[in-house]
Amino acid sequence: MRALLGAANAIVATIWAGVSCMLVWLITPGGRLGASVTHLWSRWILWGGGVRVTTVVEAPLPEGGCLLVCNHSSMLDINITAAGLPRRFHFVSRPFFFKIPFLGWGMWAARHISLDPKKPRGAAHSLKKVGERLRRGGAILMFPEGTRSPDGVVRPYRRGPFLVAIEAGVPVVPVRIEGAHELLRKGSWSIRPGKVRLTIGASMPTAGLSGGDARPLAWSAETWTRCSRAPTSPPPPSPRGPRAGSGGRRRTCRGRGGGGARPCRSCP
Numbered sequence: 001m002r003a004l005l006g007a008a009n010a011i012v013a014t015i016w017a018g019v020s021c022m023l024v025w026l027i028t029p030g031g032r033l034g035a036s037v038t039h040l041w042s043r044w045i046l047w048g049g050g051v052r053v054t055t056v057v058e059a060p061l062p063e064g065g066c067l068l069v070c071n072h073s074s075m076l077d078i079n080i081t082a083a084g085l086p087r088r089f090h091f092v093s094r095p096f097f098f099k100i101p102f103l104g105w106g107m108w109a110a111r112h113i114s115l116d117p118k119k120p121r122g123a124a125h126s127l128k129k130v131g132e133r134l135r136r137g138g139a140i141l142m143f144p145e146g147t148r149s150p151d152g153v154v155r156p157y158r159r160g161p162f163l164v165a166i167e168a169g170v171p172v173v174p175v176r177i178e179g180a181h182e183l184l185r186k187g188s189w190s191i192r193p194g195k196v197r198l199t200i201g202a203s204m205p206t207a208g209l210s211g212g213d214a215r216p217l218a219w220s221a222e223t224w225t226r227c228s229r230a231p232t233s234p235p236p237p238s239p240r241g242p243r244a245g246s247g248g249r250r251r252t253c254r255g256r257g258g259g260g261a262r263p264c265r266s267c268p
Contacts, residue, residue: 003190009048010191017041018102018109025109034110035088041106042082050193051076051183053084059202061087065134065170066203069161071225072143073152074180076191081141081175084198089139092130117146127164134168141175144218152181157222163214171203174221 017037024033046053068089070081078091092113098104107114113133115126130140144157165172178197184190201224204217 013044015102018106021106021109042079045079049191055084056199064137067165068141070175073149074184076184091141131168134170148186157218159214162217166206166209173203174201
């Protein structure tokens with residue numbers, strides 16, 4: 001019964017958000033009010049599912065343009081960040097979601113960004129659009145893992161989003177979600193009630209960095225997400241190569257941000 005009520009609540013909330021986003025688009029085509037509708041829609045979805053979000057701010061969000069990067073293990077991640085972050089933002093999502101009635105119409109009207117990683121030319125155009133928004137002072141949320149984690153463990157971060165931030169000259173803000181995977185797993189549509197922790201890390205400046213620094217920057221954000229603090233030693237030249245103490249294999253940390261197993265040496 002709870003699953004049916006939760007699904008009905010999500011459908012009603014999504015229809016409302018889709019219609020509202022299209023109406024406010026007529027007033028502000030830039031999507032500023034659409035981001036506020038996304039915030040209200042997200043709070044509605046979480047309230048209906050019995051999900052409570054606790055936001056921990058380790059450092060205030062920077063003024064002006066910034067790239068938010070977050071781990072991705074649940075379809076609730078958009079709702080959790082939209083409801084829990086103290087700043088309105090736009091997010092990047094796959095084209096599939098833009099094709100869903102009401103949800104996709106609202107996402108388009110709110111000026112969220114579609115990116116298809118399977119089409120390199122189209123993906124390059126989408127990343128260019130992300131860079132333009134960042135340079136104009138907007139906040140953009142991306143999931144650098146590229147897709148949802150099937151088991152809640154943080155996957156390697158791709159360098160693309162960080163390269164865009166470096167080229168745009170804006171800081172990167174790491175964000176960590178804990179507990180969402182247990183409430184709505186990949187492949188499931190039934191939301192389980194529970195608590196989620198959203199942590200906002202200190203921004204990582206990109207001033208003076210070049211394209212070659214994108215991968216180390218991604219590694220630093222990934223390690224912070226997996227663990228409870230930033231790494232104390234610099235990353236190796238390539239994430240595919242061996243790391244010190246790994247015996248030739250890439251060490252996988254499963255600290256607080258990655259599933260609850262024993263943390264790696266970067267964890268306290």
